[in-house]
Amino acid sequence: MGKIQLRNLTKSFGSVTIIPSIDLDIDDGEFVVFVGPSGCGKSTLLRLIAGLESATSGNILIDGRDVTIEAPARRKLAMVFQSYALYPHMTVAQNIAFPLKMAGENPDDINRKVKDAARVLNLTHHLERRPGQLSGGQRQRVAIGRAIVRQPAAFLFDEPLSNLDAELRSTMRLEISELHQHLKRTMIYVTHDQVEAMTMADRIVVLNAGTIEQVGSPLELYRNPRNLFVAGFIGSPKMNFLKGQAADKRKAATIGVRPEHIGISGTLGEWQGRVGAAEHLGSDTFLHVHTDHGTINVRANGEIDAARGDMVYLTPETDKVHKFDGEGKAFG
Amino acid sequence: MSQNVSNRRRILRAWHDAGNFAIFVVPGVTVFAAVVFAPILWTMWIGLTNERATRPQTLFVGLDNYLTLLGSSTFHAVLVNTVIITLIVVVGTNILGVSIALLLRLETRLYSALRSVFFVPVILSAVVVSVIWRSLLVDDGLLNTTLRSFGIQNPPGWLSDPSIALYSVSGIIVWQMLGFAVVVYLAGLAGIPKEIDEAAEIDGAVGWQRFRYITWPLLAPSFTINTVMLMISAFKVYDQIAVLTNGGPGTGATTTIAFKVVETAFVEQRAGYASAMAGLMLIIIAIASTLVLRALQRREVTY
Structure with missing residues (x-):
């Protein structure tokens, strides 16, 4: 329950074309990383899938259903933002419960799901705190908690670790990978950090100027880059x-x-x-x-x-x- | 040797700080003390006397003026008028202000032009605004002439009917203050991170739900500023009353505390009693705004 297909998807802002045309299939349960230099269109592509940007042309299909013009909430996706995007006036529990409350679930179910998510993410002791009282890593966990309670078809991550320090970044990297193993849900992850891409992805999509340069497993891209751009972008140094x-x-x-x-x-x-x-x-x-x-x-x-x-x-x-x-x- | 150098540096720094204090702080404090603080103290003092232009000798009467005020039915009526105006202005301006700000945010192309249009009444003199509105609302003014032309034979006496005049005046003050509230709410809306709105959209909060659960709580600082500023402005309203109704119609249907202070001081020439009224007004505003500020600031959050 999380197969995503992009068909001839394009995006322009006025006369500026950000994504000329993209075709991509993401399988159910796959961890796909969009990687590329700044301005390559990777975040725009993620926002198109989320429904936060409207496509200029082409189609987005989730589990075979065309969602191109559907509102974000109806796409059954969850998104984790770089800046966490937590609601600062709500407690951790209220933040995690918010999408369930909007979906009209009954309070007992909401309470149970919030506690389950908090347990998985080690947030049980912070449920009554506000985001402003948490560390960066804890905030990002709350954002992930808010995403997992909805049991979405797929998770979208927009550079979620960029605001964290190096040590926390590597810890959270592992936690997200473990979460993927545990939930077995489709995850699309945008980053410019190729260490994140190489260590977390089942498949990496290398983007450049709005087009896909190559799609493949991390080692496939490392060993057999299709062109100079991918060869230069994948691998450090x-x-x-x-x-x-x-x-x-x-x-x-x-x-x-x-x-x-x-x-x-x-x-x-x-x-x-x-x-x-x-x-x-x-x-x-x-x-x-x-x-x-x-x-x-x-x-x-x-x-x-x-x-x-x-x-x-x-x-x-x-x-x-x-x-x-x-x-x-x-x-x- | 180094001890001497260090002492000299310390002395030089002390002189430097004293010089800065004299140049930057003293002028401001002096002007503030002379034009704000001293008149307040003087008024409070006069309020404790029985000073009256026609009385040859002024005597210290303690809290007599204040006690008389608290027992005066006229003052009670004036206080009620002021509170009604304040409530209408605070509630009305906030509701309209946030609604217009939300609409302006949607219509991006018209944003700048309309923002200026809504702000124009704020920069106009209250007297000018009142003269314009008076010409529209008097019994044979533009509004009633238009209503009559539509067949309404007895249109309301917007400024002449004692049961309506207070609300008409309040409406005009709302109109004048609206631009200020809109600008403050627009600034508040601009300060809400885009990602929070987007997260709410993905979480399924749309329309009224998004406003109730996300936008409005995050506009708490704007609401605080608007409420306190509007409350203070409305509580001491004078100009609009003087031009629109002169405190009438009838016996003080629209008389506010500020209007009554001026009337008592300069028409009745009872400076002591008027000063006590002004002092009481200051105390009420200070207490009310402090309480409201504290209550509202508790709702505010940091990102």
Whole structure:
């Protein structure tokens, strides 16, 4: 009960087209992440599905039912916002109960569902507090609680962890993943943070300028990016792109090599260069090496003691080199 | 050595602070004390005397004036008139203000133009507004002439019928204050985060439900400002009464406390009694606005 289909969906604001045309199928129970740079249309797409924006053309189907012109509340979706969007004048219990109250459920059922949601989200002891008295993580849990009590067909998350600090973000990331396992409901999650995308998604939808660049599992996108954009966007640190002689040798317009797929030696290798900066993180060492082909970033093990100014030799792992044609499409 | 330097710095800083105080604080405080605080104290003092233009000697009479006021049926009638006007102005202006603000928010293209239109009466002088309304509402004014042309032979005496005049005057004050309330509510609506409205929409709160459960509670700060400001303005209304009805018709059908203060002081020339009335008005406004402010601020929340 949560299959979402987008058919030729477009969105324009006046003369500005944000989403030219999108077709996408999201299966029931799937965790799909929309990822892309700022302004790529990922939040707009989510808001179109939620009904907070009206589509310029095309259709949105939920479980086969066309909901394109239906009001948000009738789509049986729940949404969690970046700013939590809690009602500040209501207690936690009232916030969670609100959608049920609007649906006209009886008070006993509402009370039971609120308590169940609070137990799942560790909010039992905060039910009588107001949002202003809670931490960021607790607020986001209340927002999730308000979403789960409705038992929606699908959950929509619009950058829900962006306002949290790094530690809380990783905790909440796990909690949302566990919640997905527990509820087994469709979840669509918008983020610009690819760590969130890679760790949480069943499938990632990479968006650029309102169009889908590639859809696939996190490892599929990492291992087989369809084009230069996806190759550059997925993976951290970013993939190195080389043109000229290094690409010509492999009969490609551009080649791409991930920093973790480059071997480093002090005596021998394909590309010679000098270390511009060395970042020792303990577990890893990031080296920025200036070569004749441009600056190449290398992710080496934490034991390496290369320092700024050292001459090094780099060799890409042959089967991990991505080749792109003149239009930026991957081949070979 | 360093001890001396530190002492010198401290002295210089003290002089600097004293200079800032003298330049920025003293002028304001002096003007405030001279034109606001001193007259209030003086009025309160006069209120404790039997000062009267025709009486050669002024004597201290303690709380006599206040006690006379509290037992006076005329003052009771005037107080009731003032309270009725205040209630109509506070309730009417708030209801119309929030309704118009909500409509203006919907009609975005007309937003700026209409906002200015609604604010115009606020910047007009109360006397000008009253003269315009008087010309419309007198027995042979535009409104009744129009009503007669539609076959209504005996249209209401908007300003001449003692049972209607008080409500007519209240309506005109509502009209004049409406722009202020609308602007405050528009600011309040603009301050409600868009996501909260959207969350409510997804949660199924539409129309009246959204207003009742989300918008209105979040407009609490605007409601507080409007209620307190309107209450104070309506309680001390004078200009409109003076121009529209001169306190009449009949024996004081529209006389308010402020109007009675002026009448007592400058027509009857009983400065002591009038000052006590003004003092009582100040005390009532101060207590009422403090109580209302405290009660309403309890509803306000922070995001």
